[in-house]
Amino acid sequence: MNWEPVIGLEIHTQLATRSKIFSGASTAYGAAPNTQACAIDLGLPGVLPVLNAEVVSMAIKFGLAIEADIAPRSVFARKNYFYPDLPKGYQISQYELPIVGQGHIDIELEDGTRKRIGVTRAHLEEDAGKSLHEDFHGMTGIDLNRAGTPLLEIVSEPDMRSAAEAVAYMRKIHALVRYLGISDGNMQEGSFRCDANVSVRPAGEEKLGTRSELKNINSFRFVERAINIEIERQIEILESGGEVVQETRLYDADRDETRSMRSKEEAMDYRYFPDPDLLPVEIHAEDIEKVRASMPELPDAKRERFVSEYKLSVDDAAFLTLARETAEFYEAVVAGCGDARLAANWVRGELFGYLNRENRDISDSPVSAAMLGTLISRIQDNTISGKIAKEVLEAMWNGEGEVDAIIEARGLRQITDTGAIEAEVDRVIAENPKQVEQYRAGKDKLMGFFVGQVMKATQGKANPAQVNELIKKKLSD
Numbered sequence: 092m093n094w095e096p097v098i099g100l101e102i103h104t105q106l107a108t109r110s111k112i113f114s115g116a117s118t119a120y121g122a123a124p125n126t127q128a129c130a131i132d133l134g135l136p137g138v139l140p141v142l143n144a145e146v147v148s149m150a151i152k153f154g155l156a157i158e159a160d161i162a163p164r165s166v167f168a169r170k171n172y173f174y175p176d177l178p179k180g181y182q183i184s185q186y187e188l189p190i191v192g193q194g195h196i197d198i199e200l201e202d203g204t205r206k207r208i209g210v211t212r213a214h215l216e217e218d219a220g221k222s223l224h225e226d227f228h229g230m231t232g233i234d235l236n237r238a239g240t241p242l243l244e245i246v247s248e249p250d251m252r253s254a255a256e257a258v259a260y261m262r263k264i265h266a267l268v269r270y271l272g273i274s275d276g277n278m279q280e281g282s283f284r285c286d287a288n289v290s291v292r293p294a295g296e297e298k299l300g301t302r303s304e305l306k307n308i309n310s311f312r313f314v315e316r317a318i319n320i321e322i323e324r325q326i327e328i329l330e331s332g333g334e335v336v337q338e339t340r341l342y343d344a345d346r347d348e349t350r351s352m353r354s355k356e357e358a359m360d361y362r363y364f365p366d367p368d369l370l371p372v373e374i375h376a377e378d379i380e381k382v383r384a385s386m387p388e389l390p391d392a393k394r395e396r397f398v399s400e401y402k403l404s405v406d407d408a409a410f411l412t413l414a415r416e417t418a419e420f421y422e423a424v425v426a427g428c429g430d431a432r433l434a435a436n437w438v439r440g441e442l443f444g445y446l447n448r449e450n451r452d453i454s455d456s457p458v459s460a461a462m463l464g465t466l467i468s469r470i471q472d473n474t475i476s477g478k479i480a481k482e483v484l485e486a487m488w489n490g491e492g493e494v495d496a497i498i499e500a501r502g503l504r505q506i507t508d509t510g511a512i513e514a515e516v517d518r519v520i521a522e523n524p525k526q527v528e529q530y531r532a533g534k535d536k537l538m539g540f541f542v543g544q545v546m547k548a549t550q551g552k553a554n555p556a557q558v559n560e561l562i563k564k565k566l567s568d
Contacts, residue, residue: 427464
């Protein structure tokens, strides 16, 4: 039997505010345990939560970006459960009336096709604390620094049919929240993580199968792997005559497997009810328009502009707009050199070669956009050749200074004196009579040999265009 996977994602995005959603405590990462949890986060008697207005603006911004409905009135609820890292005994979230309603995201698949994925809702909530098991030898430590950290939970429709589609959707959301400036998207720090709901059904059938929920996955690679493993597990159960049990499962990256956390029968009744300490959030049309006016250019629009304005290939434009930092770096390079295509080649090819080798982000590049723009300009004005430019880039990467200083210090300025180049061309032709004869007999590929000999003799400093022109002229005489 052919089986069809059905996948939906719940993505938890930490919003980039300096203080928590209902208190003034800091959200900075890396503080000593339990030093950033105040009386409000702990739910101590007599304290009242106060909504951070900035999280509302950030949620509206996301809603506008996915063309979603923005609720004029949304309500916070208490989600009741007991766990050591939840000091209040409940989590403040949104339930029946979320701030962002139905919207959509368009993803691009590997074969170039586009697919629209529905977004059911996006709601605001506070994060819980963190349980630490590794360092306590049979006990659990509790760090409440994250308690009260603002989250936007983005819930998709079950529109994805493969792990690859799920990863494409997750990457698109990740890029979007970073473009919008509402989250840093740092997976290692827990700022961006997801739960995956996975089921399978016979191909062509409309009825959904029984789903499993894979909890708290924090990398694109692990999401793809966990979903594929879960699909295989469910198919194996069904084909052997068994039934899939609705349950929550964890992905163990070390063992490369999913394992059960709790079944549906053990799932808690959260007993949602409106939080009596918080008023409903009312959003007016002017509030939405104020946020709309602050919106940056979004990834899809930027990619289309790169194709139309800079005449880039769709592939280059997609790569350069995947992250806001890369797009901004690229446009700064274009501003410095004036050649959009050459800039794309150097950013995507040479610069990212170095970044990938050292596992660095472009924001951490020792070669700035201004430096790379100047380097490309020196190719354009014939100060250096493209080959020599790679040597200069390496020197800049290693901290040897600015473009012009490196060129002068290393004596890399290109030879453009026609007389000097012509002398080397004459010498190479005179020393290789056999190759000259073969070239004149029709073996055109030998042109590369002659050019290479001249470039070798000049240590790569001769202007390649002049070398080609002179060799052709001499050999045709």
